[in-house]
Amino acid sequence: MNDAKLLAGSDACVFGALAAGVRFFAGYPITPSSEIANLFARELPKLGGKFMQMEDEIASMGAVIGASCAGLKAITATSGPGFSLKQENIGFAAEAEIPCVIINVMRYGPSTGLPTTSSQGDFMQTRWGTHGDHAIIVIAPYTAREAYRETGRAVNLSERYRIPVIILLDEILSHLRERVEFKEEDIVTVIDRKGPVPGTPYLPYEDTDDMIPPFAGFGDGYRYHITGLIHDKTGFPTSDPGTIDRVMRRMNGKLDYYRDKIVRVKYVDVDNADVLIVAFGSVARSAEEVVRSMKKAGKRVGLLRPVTLWPFPDREIREAAAGKRAVIVPEMNLGQMVREVERAVAGTVPIHPLNRIDGGLITPHEISDLIEELL
Amino acid sequence: MNTVKNFDLYAPRLVDKEEYFAAGHRACSGCGEALAIRLMCKALGEDTVIVNATGCMEVVSVMYPTTAWNLPWIHVAFPNAASVGSGVEAALKVLRRKGKIADRRIKVVAIGGDGGTFDIGFQALSGAMERGHDLLYVCFDNEAYMNTGIQRSGATPFGASTTTNPAGAASQGKNEWKKNIAEIIAAHNVPYVATACHSYPLDFMNKVKKAREIEGPSYIHCLSVCPTGWRVPTEDCIKAGRLAVETGVFPLYEIEEGKYTMSLAQEKLRPVEDYLKIQGRFRHLTPDHIGKIQKRVNLEYKKLLDKVENLHSWSELEG
Numbered sequence: 193m194n195d196a197k198l199l200a201g202s203d204a205c206v207f208g209a210l211a212a213g214v215r216f217f218a219g220y221p222i223t224p225s226s227e228i229a230n231l232f233a234r235e236l237p238k239l240g241g242k243f244m245q246m247e248d249e250i251a252s253m254g255a256v257i258g259a260s261c262a263g264l265k266a267i268t269a270t271s272g273p274g275f276s277l278k279q280e281n282i283g284f285a286a287e288a289e290i291p292c293v294i295i296n297v298m299r300y301g302p303s304t305g306l307p308t309t310s311s312q313g314d315f316m317q318t319r320w321g322t323h324g325d326h327a328i329i330v331i332a333p334y335t336a337r338e339a340y341r342e343t344g345r346a347v348n349l350s351e352r353y354r355i356p357v358i359i360l361l362d363e364i365l366s367h368l369r370e371r372v373e374f375k376e377e378d379i380v381t382v383i384d385r386k387g388p389v390p391g392t393p394y395l396p397y398e399d400t401d402d403m404i405p406p407f408a409g410f411g412d413g414y415r416y417h418i419t420g421l422i423h424d425k426t427g428f429p430t431s432d433p434g435t436i437d438r439v440m441r442r443m444n445g446k447l448d449y450y451r452d453k454i455v456r457v458k459y460v461d462v463d464n465a466d467v468l469i470v471a472f473g474s475v476a477r478s479a480e481e482v483v484r485s486m487k488k489a490g491k492r493v494g495l496l497r498p499v500t501l502w503p504f505p506d507r508e509i510r511e512a513a514a515g516k517r518a519v520i521v522p523e524m525n526l527g528q529m530v531r532e533v534e535r536a537v538a539g540t541v542p543i544h545p546l547n548r549i550d551g552g553l554i555t556p557h558e559i560s561d562l563i564e565e566l567l
Numbered sequence: 568m569n570t571v572k573n574f575d576l577y578a579p580r581l582v583d584k585e586e587y588f589a590a591g592h593r594a595c596s597g598c599g600e601a602l603a604i605r606l607m608c609k610a611l612g613e614d615t616v617i618v619n620a621t622g623c624m625e626v627v628s629v630m631y632p633t634t635a636w637n638l639p640w641i642h643v644a645f646p647n648a649a650s651v652g653s654g655v656e657a658a659l660k661v662l663r664r665k666g667k668i669a670d671r672r673i674k675v676v677a678i679g680g681d682g683g684t685f686d687i688g689f690q691a692l693s694g695a696m697e698r699g700h701d702l703l704y705v706c707f708d709n710e711a712y713m714n715t716g717i718q719r720s721g722a723t724p725f726g727a728s729t730t731t732n733p734a735g736a737a738s739q740g741k742n743e744w745k746k747n748i749a750e751i752i753a754a755h756n757v758p759y760v761a762t763a764c765h766s767y768p769l770d771f772m773n774k775v776k777k778a779r780e781i782e783g784p785s786y787i788h789c790l791s792v793c794p795t796g797w798r799v800p801t802e803d804c805i806k807a808g809r810l811a812v813e814t815g816v817f818p819l820y821e822i823e824e825g826k827y828t829m830s831l832a833q834e835k836l837r838p839v840e841d842y843l844k845i846q847g848r849f850r851h852l853t854p855d856h857i858g859k860i861q862k863r864v865n866l867e868y869k870k871l872l873d874k875v876e877n878l879h880s881w882s883e884l885e886g
Contacts, residue, residue: 220687221715221731229718233731237738245719245731248646248687273644304621304644 201365208343211380215241218255225297228269249274253281263409269295283322289354310363315528330502344380465494506536522546592635597801599792603765610775620648620679649695652677681722709793759785766808798847826880
């Protein structure tokens with residue numbers, strides 16, 4: 193693990209997924225995520241896995257669902273327009289509780305937008321892109337090293353909790369090549385999905401104590417039913433109000449029940465800070481530089497970096513913001529995460545959005561200028 | 568020697584001097600598709616609306632603050648050229664009927680690459696053909712997703728190396744055969760389907776002109792050499808297109824109301840190796856692979872000749 197490597201964020205995602213046991217990729221060419229497909233195409237056959245290029249984005253997500261149901265750990269990668277096309281199937285995976293991971297490399301949108309330009313405009317779409325209340329997990333790494341570890345974790349979370357997980361990169365992180373030195377904590381452990389207990393009757397959507405029904409693969413010898421219709425514990429469709437309520441609360445309740453195992457945030461000099469920055473992805477790299485440079489100038493600035501974006505780390509942000517003079521939320525969009533921060537902080541501390549939508553990365557200077565103004 | 572049919576219809580001196588797809592775009596040097604589009608636009612003339620699916624052409628032809636298009640042109644997301652084209656055609660028809668626009672025929676032409684036609688845009692194309700719009704769809708087939716970096720598509724030929732089908736010690740590149748999209752469109756019972764290539768410019772323009780005149784849906788499949796993705800020298804673009812035709816890999820033909828006609832009189836096909844060996848994407852192929860491709864090309868060509876000989880036009884069948 194000690195060798196230094198030169199890795200792009202996209203490469204790191206691939207290797208992290210493979211380390212966690214992913215053996216199936218289905219995808220479709222789209223800028224700026226095609227490099228992920230290209231690398232999976234080279235690496236998966238070496239491990240006896242399967243790379244499949246599909247005829248479109250919808251089909252890619254469909255194949256991932258199919259492969260996961262059959263028993264392989266499955267992943268896909270896409271960007272903006274492709275992510276939009278995948279939403280119907282993401283909803284299916286959420287409703288049928290199919291483990292799967294979707295890497296979304298954010299590019300400027302909407303529509304074709306700016307295919308080779310970075311953005312953070314999909315923050316809300318990752319949570320609410322598909323219709324209806326549903327459980328979903330979104331993780332946003334900020335370096336190649338973290339992309340490796342967090343993609344591995346994404347696979348594990350998805351397998352463990354039967355929830356679709358989205359890895360949210362942006363064009364900068366995906367294409368940025370950097371020196372990566374893996375350490376002990378980067379080792380990706382492999383967590384497999386829970387299967388049925390042999391010799392006991394199998395209910396594919398059983399209301400178990402841990403809220404996670406066991407998942408049998410196709411051909412494991414069990415008779416069961418998977419559907420995108422609202423279903424009871426047998427998997428068969430139901431329109432009984434009591435059953436619907438119970439099933440949907442369990443499905444969505446997994447996020448609350450396991451919140452602390454899912455939510456991960458990173459703190460940089462938060463405790464004694466006067467001003468708190470909340471930033472994710474490539475913007476967090478600029479924010480980290482601000483903390484460093486302003487510290488040299490004797491100014492106390494801290495950074496809270498949500499690694500897990502959804503469930504949103506509202507409690508952590510509320511606690512970190514307490515007593516600060518201001519909270520700054522820089523984002524490469526017109527203000528999406530800032531709404532969640534406002535909800536978390538609930539008016540106790542002044543919040544200042546910093547938005548850039550010209551396609552450029554928010555620079556450390558832009559953030560530090562705003563802080564100078566506030567202090 | 569090969570003779571282009573209907574040569575008298577379009578002699579070079581009769582070709583429109585007007586440039587509807589102007590010079591100065593950013594296509595790679597030797598781009599077959601850019602040439603084909605230029606020729607297509609000359610054959611279409613000015614009463615034309617172009618609906619362009621995502622692909623190289625959308626990127627290279629409209630770099631701010633310039634445009635290569637001297638025609639009304641709209642770029643739409645990858646799957647949607649045929650469906651947006653359907654909407655444009657239907658709306659223009661209504662506006663013309665109501666006397667809101669000039670009473671003359673405007674041809675709506677949807678264009679896409681092989682990815683936007685064979686794969687992600689296929690459903691929309693099928694729907695447009697089935698609904699019977701007065702719409703010409705032209706597929707510029709360069710046999711892979713060149714815009715995103717040479718990924719395989721449903722149009723990539725067997726044995727070609729792409730970034731998602733890389734050839735190597737354990738793989739000969741793409742394992743599957745190319746989808747026969749012209750036949751699939753013909754199965755929609757549309758009045759006109761043709762295959763063409765920019766290396767036979769007058770033939771291509773004649774086909775476009777014919778399709779333009781037809782009231783109803785029509786489809787032209789234009790093989791477009793991509794020196795970048797095929798790994799051929801840029802000066803060999805035209806040569807590669809001619810070899811595709813002369814070897815029978817990409818025969819030129821028309822299907823007019825069910826009647827098949829070959830566009831070229833070819834006494835004897837050249838061996839496919841002549842076509843394969845000039846392209847880097849096939850460099851790794853062994854004699855065995857080439858033999859397999861030759862066998863398949865022979866079969867497909869025979870199937871086509873059989874149709875030319877034996878299939879009748881709809882009016883002949885009706886008696």
